[in-house]
Amino acid sequence: MRESRDVEALVIGSGMSGIGAAVALRRAGVRDLVLLEKADDLGGTWRDNTYPGCACDVPSALYSYSFAPNPEWTRAFAGQAEIRAYLRDTAAAHGVTPLVRFGTEVIRARWSPGDARWHVETTRDHYTARLLVSAAGPWHEPRIPDIPGLADFPGEVFHSARWRHDHDLAGARVAVVGSGASAVQFVPAIQPRVARLHLFQRTAQWVLPKPDHHVPRAERWLLRRLPAAQHALRGAEYGALEALGVGFRHPALLRAVQKVGALHLAATVKDPRLRSSLTPDYTLGCKRLLLSNTYYPALTRPNVTLHATAVKAVDGNRLIGADGSTADVDTVVLGTGFHILDMPIGRRVFDADGASLDDHWKGSPDAYLGTTVSGFPNAFVLLGPHLGTGHSSAFMVLEAQLAYLAGAVRHFRSAGWTSMDVRPEVQAAFRAEVRQALPSTVYNAGGCASYYLDANGVNSFSWPWSTGRMRRRLARFDPEAYQAR
DSSP states (O other), X not given: OOOEEEEEEEEEOOSHHHHHHHXXXXXXXXXXXXXXXXXXXXXXXXXXXXXXXXXXXXXXXXXXOTTSOOTTOSBSSOBHHHHHHHHHHHHXXXXXXXGXXXXXXXXXXXXXXTTTEEEEEESSXXXXXXXXXXXXXXXOSBOXXXXXXXXXXXXXXXXXXXXXXXXXXXXXXXXXXXXXXXXXXXXXXXXXXXXXXXXXXXXXXXXXXOOOOBOOHHHHHHHHHOHHHHHHHHHHHHHHHHHHHHHHHSGGGGHHHHHHHHHHHHHHOOOHHHHHHTOOSSOTTXXXXXXXXXXXXXXXXXXXXXXXXOEEEEETTEEEETTSOEEEOSEEEEOOOBOSSSOGGGGTEEOTTSOBHHHHHXXXXXXXXXXXXXXXXXXXXXXXXXXXXXSSOHHHHHHHHHHHHHHHHHHHHHXXXXXXXXXXXXXHHHHHHHHHXXXXXXXXXXXXXXXXXXXXXXXXXXXXXXXHHHHHHHSSOOGGGEEEO
């Protein structure tokens, strides 16, 4: 039998956002708290992405919670296993793990004005909650391309975020569809093992050298013994990335960084035809920045063929490019990204009238300060629209939002509110402010089509200012922005 339970706060997801939300809510005084997790373990994207070579492209000291510094990173850019372990350890250390209900997927959440609660149906139980926090994340649901004939491919087909570790690639003929952040990491890892590798690249990517290195034991000992040293390292990395971020707001300044990318390509790819195919025709930063010391060299190996084209169709074992090129393969690996701006959670959260988030957004996600949506009282979206940056750590964005979440909840509880709903005119004014600032940034002016653009061609992803401004903007909760009762 299904149980029904009433709690003060429900958090959907137990990845980095869900864990952080639980810590923030408890610090704001919330004790009756549950995290709903459809999988059997926490970790979010770092649980799901286990492909060979999976690692972070943000320095380790900055890719962590400020309240849980980790002096034990073994690399300057941590690998997937270490990050997942860090999230597990942090959840355990802060008492979050016992709050997680594993194997519990949210089917539908609807606001009820009658009792001022969210009614949440899951695959196991029914919950009612005063507060609802969506921590499902944008890098969660794999995007599977609609390629004619792909469903009938007779070999193995899988997405990089659902890696088939039981499928041996040794001696296989493999096609990789996509050349984004995941492919840049797993292509060099699998290239030495496969017989043939065909990479279908729809758009060339700027790839910068990755300043990665092993962290010596002596350095880890120092960071362990001197927390101030670790704080200084985090501050230095933050400052360096914020300096890079100035170029994202003034694209002309990125030319110097772009030259580094061009020199990196020239130094590692000697074949002029291949180098030409790998040279982007847009400004660096318009798409997500990629870092790798091994991607370009892997593409020069004799068992690799680059197809500078999209896949038009699949006919049996043959992939057919839009330019007419073909590849006969046994395995297809999709490095085609995620549903970033059309997150599945948007189809599962409903207002009092039965309209979903998707219905409200109509293809262009929108939230005040990337966090609250008019018509959805007492609900918060983490790593939501308008907050993405191309230069900094997702943890910086998340912690800015967690400060706002904690401030909102403290005021909610102290003021004795039963509901709080951001005023539609406030949300609209913020949206207009963002859209007015975006056209001069590299995200919009860089000359590319990226996942920052939604189904309507609108940039619903990016924050057009510094993360310092984001932190200041979200540091103070303004009750006047909300209709409360």
